[in-house]
Amino acid sequence: MHITLLHNADADALEEDPGREARADVERVAAELTRALGKGGYEVSVLAVGPSPADIVAPLSARTTDLVLNLCESIGGDARGEMAVPALLDLLGLPYSGSGALALGLALHKDKAKELLVARSVLTPPFRVIERLARLEDLDLPFPLIVKPSREDASVGVDFDSVVEDERSLKDAVRRVLRTFKQPALVERFIPGREVYVSLLGNSPRTALPLSEIRFGQTFAGRPHIVSYRAKWETSSPECIDSPSVPCTLPRELEGRVVETALAAFEALGCRDYGRVDLRLSEDGQPWVIDINPNCDLHPQAGFARSAAAAGLEYSALALRLVDVALERTHGHPSRRPRRQGRPREAARSHRELLTRRGALRARGHRPGVAAE
Ligand SMILES: Nc1ncnc2c1ncn2[C@@H]1O[C@H](COP(=O)(O)OP(=O)(O)O)[C@@H](O)[C@H]1O
Ligand SMILES: [Mg+2]
Structure with missing residues (x-):
């Protein structure tokens, strides 16, 4: 079973890039996931994506791949290229992990995403x-x-x-x-109050992993309690050191509303497989959706993996779960279905075999960590 891991390689694409650290991070994530999946028995090759569509299309057309793990967050230093990647993968007929072009595009057009939330009565500032x-x-x-x-x-x-x-x-x-x-x-x-993250995994069912929140320390006294770019990426800055992500405990009823709100937001954009919804809790106990991240950071130290670990899913098990979630969904992917009309919907033979082989791998116990599922 062959996985191609796709990531952007554009940290140095622009001379002055206000998002350089964020773009460099994805290469570290790719390395961590490759290691974890390799340990799990998968054959993984990594494809670093440059600024041209040919960087994606040519190598993917030339090789056999059973699943693309798509980590691309931008192309050529421009976040607006993110949505083009799943569109190309769709055209190539390749199954891939994570959300499709529409959801990624909406999440990155914050006003459009918010219009959808408003239309569905999901609270957003x-x-x-x-x-x-x-x-x-x-x-x-x-x-x-x-x-x-x-x-x-x-x-x-x-x-x-x-x-x-x-x-x-x-x-x-x-x-x-x-x-x-x-x-x-x-x-x-601006919504003052706690900043709470809901990591979501799976499609049916979709599970909320244990909630986390940002603990704003003394550095933020008299300043806005926000996760600025420095707080997020400049790891030696006081803002970053003093705003750790910690487990979030809420009264049961409020936790239920937070999770329901996150699920509704995720669904409104048509996100799938995995992602993180960020909310602020106002003092009157209302959860406001501020950000939907279908392509969230999957680094072992980032919020999503830490929430998974809190649920007993260590990083290597999480990596395998991400693949499984995508495969479960793509089993019925249109590109894998027979083209003749009138036939019942079923996965194409190649995909069925692929799933069978995965079963064999499991039976041989080649996948440590799966027990945590
Ligand atoms: N309406 C808001 N009220 C309070 N804080 C906010 C609001 N919008 C954004 N923030 C703060 O700014 C940070 C980044 O904003 P966000 O909308 O998540 O942008 P991005 O998509 O770039 O992550 C958030 O993590 C939060 O701390
Ligand atoms: Mg955000």
Whole structure:
């Protein structure tokens, strides 16, 4: 059984990249997952994706692969390329892990994602999209507000100055987003309160792993309690050291509402397989969805893997589970179905054999860690 692990290799693609650390991280994740899957008996080859579609299409057309593990978060240093990767894989007829192009695209078009949440009555902070500074004159949202790039993730473009309490700092923050990222700014109500993460795994059923939250320490006294880019990626910065992710304990009823809200948000965007939904808990006990991450960080030290470990799924078992979840779903992938009309839906022969072989592997006990499932 052959897995191709696809990741972006664009940490040095731009001279000045405000998201460089985030882009470099995916290469470490690829190495960790390759090791874990290798131990589990899979044959894994890693494909680093450059800026051209040929970087994906040519090597994948030339080899036999049973599943693509798609870790690509950007192409050529641009997060907007993320959604093109699953689209290409669909065209190639290759089964892959994680969400499809539509869900990835929506998650990275934060205003569109939020419109969907609003349509489904999933609580998310009120917001406006600002394309030009002049549009700020019509803004009818009360302070405090937070200003973020509307088409980035991984906290790219978010720092203490992103949280604003007056017209002048609002204008400065919007100007910075427009100039630096050449994309609209998302202005939304700032929700003070705890920041809680819900990691979701599987499709049917979809399970919420144990919740985690950010513990904001003394470094944040008198400053906005936010996971800025520094707090997330600059590991030696005081903000990063003083904002660890820790297990989150909530009263049972509130925990239930948090998980329900996360599931509804994940579903609204059509996400699948795995991902993380980030929420803030306002003082009146309402969970607000602030970010949906279908392509979340799968590093062993990042939130998703830690939540999995808290559920008894150590990293190597998690890696195998991610493959299983994708295979369970792609068993009926359209590209694997017979093309003639009138036949019952069934997985193509190659895929059935592939699943049988996996069974054999299991029976031979070549996959340590599976017991944790
Ligand atoms: N509406 C909000 N209220 C409070 N904090 C927020 C809000 N939006 C974002 N943040 C803070 O900013 C961080 C990054 O914002 P997020 O929307 O998650 O962007 P990204 O997709 O880049 O990760 C969050 O982890 C949170 O700490
Ligand atoms: Mg986020």
